[in-house]
Amino acid sequence: MKRYILPIILIASLLLSACDKVDGPYIKESSEVSETFDFPKRTDFVKRVLIEEFTGHRCVNCPMGHTEVKNIMAANNHKVVAVAVHAGFFAGTQSSVFTTDFTTEVGEKLYAKFGTPSVPSAVVNRKDGVKPRDEWASAVTSGLGITQDIDLQIHKVIKDNKLTVYVQAEALTDGDKNVKVGVYITESKIIAPQKNGSATISDYEHNHVLRKGITDYEGVTYWNNETVTKGTLKQKAFKVDIKPEWNVNNLHIVAFAINSSGEIIQAEEI
Numbered sequence: 001m002k003r004y005i006l007p008i009i010l011i012a013s014l015l016l017s018a019c020d021k022v023d024g025p026y027i028k029e030s031s032e033v034s035e036t037f038d039f040p041k042r043t044d045f046v047k048r049v050l051i052e053e054f055t056g057h058r059c060v061n062c063p064m065g066h067t068e069v070k071n072i073m074a075a076n077n078h079k080v081v082a083v084a085v086h087a088g089f090f091a092g093t094q095s096s097v098f099t100t101d102f103t104t105e106v107g108e109k110l111y112a113k114f115g116t117p118s119v120p121s122a123v124v125n126r127k128d129g130v131k132p133r134d135e136w137a138s139a140v141t142s143g144l145g146i147t148q149d150i151d152l153q154i155h156k157v158i159k160d161n162k163l164t165v166y167v168q169a170e171a172l173t174d175g176d177k178n179v180k181v182g183v184y185i186t187e188s189k190i191i192a193p194q195k196n197g198s199a200t201i202s203d204y205e206h207n208h209v210l211r212k213g214i215t216d217y218e219g220v221t222y223w224n225n226e227t228v229t230k231g232t233l234k235q236k237a238f239k240v241d242i243k244p245e246w247n248v249n250n251l252h253i254v255a256f257a258i259n260s261s262g263e264i265i266q267a268e269e270i
Contacts, residue, residue, distance in 0.1 A: 031214055031215075031238045031239055031240050032220070032236060032238055033164070033237050033238065033239045034237070035166070035237040036166070036235055036237065037155045037166035037168075037237070039153045039166075039168045039235075042151060042153060042170070045151050045172060046078075046079060047144055047146070047147075047148040048079050048080065048144075048267045048268060049076075049081070049124060049143035049144055049267060050080075050082075050083065050124070050254070050256050050264050050267035051072070051083070051122050051123075051124050052083045052122060052126070053065055053066075053069055053082065053083065053084050053085060053121075053122040053208075054085050054087060054088070054111055054121050054122060054130075055085065055090075055119050055120050056087070056088060056089070056090030056092075056119050057090070057091065057098050057100065057102060057204075057206070058090040058094060058098055058195050059119045059120065060196065060197050062090070062119055062120045062195070063194060063196045063201075063204075064120065064133065065120025065122070065133050066120075066207070068120075068136060068137075069082045069084075069122075069136070072140055075137075076140060079144055081256075081268065082207075082208040083184060083186055083208055083210050084186075084206065084207065084208045084209050084210060085107040086103050086104075086107060086209065086210070087108050087111035088108075088111055088116055090119055091103050097193050100193075102192075102210075104210055104213065105213070106184070106210070107213075109217060113217070114129065114130050115130065117130045120133055124136060124139035124140055125143045125263055125264040125265070125267075126258075126262060126263050126264050127139070127143065127263045127264075146265070148172055148265075148266060149171075149172055149266070150169055150170065150171065150172060150177075150179060150257040150265055150266045151169070151172055151266065152168070152169055152170075152255050152256075152257060152266055153167070153168045153170075154166065154167055154168075154255050154269070154270045156253050156270060158242065158248055161241060162241060162242065163185070163239070163240050163241075163242050164238070164239045165214060165238045165240075165253050166236075167181055167183055167255045168233055168234070168235040169222050169234045169235075169257060170233050171228045171229070171230055171233075172230060173230055174228070174229050175228070176225060176226065176228075177222075177223035177228050178223060178224060178260040179222045179223045179257050179258065179265075180218060180219035180220060180221050180222060180257070180258045181215070181219045181220060181236070181255060181256065181257050181258070182213070182215050182216070182217055182218065182220075182255070182256050183213075183219075183238060183255050184211075184212070184213055184253070184254040184255075185210075185211045185213075185214060185246075185253060185254075186209055186211060186253075186254055186269075187211045187247065187250050187252070188205075188206075188208060188250050188252065189205060189206075189207065189247070189250045190205070190206040190207075190247075190250070191203050191205060191206075192204065211243075211246060212243075214238045214240055214253075215238070218258070218262075219256070219257075220236065222234045222257075252270065253269065254267065254269045255269075
């Protein structure tokens with residue numbers, strides 16, 4: 001029996017050393033940092049709605065979706081925050097014309113969550129699923145009619161090719177809160193080709209383009225089934241690298257509060 005002990009020990013040692021080997025960065029580094037910003041006290045609260053529009057630069061009908069979003073925003077006096085999510089087949093690069101890659105990891109995940117719908121289409125506050133273009137305006141009106149429960153404020157600092165974003169949430173009512181907050185980077189005034197019917201517009205202006213999810217589309221927890229009083233504040237900060245292809249003058253930060261049902265209950269943009 002003793003002659004078997006040494007080989008068993010050797011085999012066990014080899015197995016343990018193999019288990020210690022880790023290939024690849026399985027733990028994703030968080031962009032959250034322990035910094036704070038002194039936000040001014042807000043007394044006038046404005047209810048806002050988020051449109052996440054699924055689109056693509058090779059989609060022949062998507063310019064009509066872009067126009068619809070523009071019209072809805074104009075008709076609602078800055079109470080609508082828009083994000084153009086380039087995802088799916090028509091968002092892919094192709095040939096020597098459609099070379100700009102507008103896709104993002106967070107955008108593709110959100111697109112998959114809603115069943116990879118045809119484009120143009122959108123989710124409005126992520127309520128009642130994906131909607132065709134002719135239903136966006138009425139969904140926005142419905143969203144704006146819901147009493148505001150959470151307020152959001154955003155502050156951003158750009159320094160040394162780093163972007164620091166501070167997002168503060170304020171409870172506007174007493175009660176139990178189960179709230180997550182998501183944060184996106186978008187960019188406007190990007191000039192790149194876009195299909196429009198049978199034509200291709202080479203100098204098309206792309207706006208509200210999702211560039212990066214500072215958080216996942218599901219957000220990060222601010223209140224987890226906590227009983228809070230009106231006026232309670234919660235703040236988080238995030239730091240990310242600015243990519244060389246982004247124009248910092250045209251970058252915007254979008255933040256949105258999500259309830260326990262996965263619906264967006266408030267949005268903000270700077």
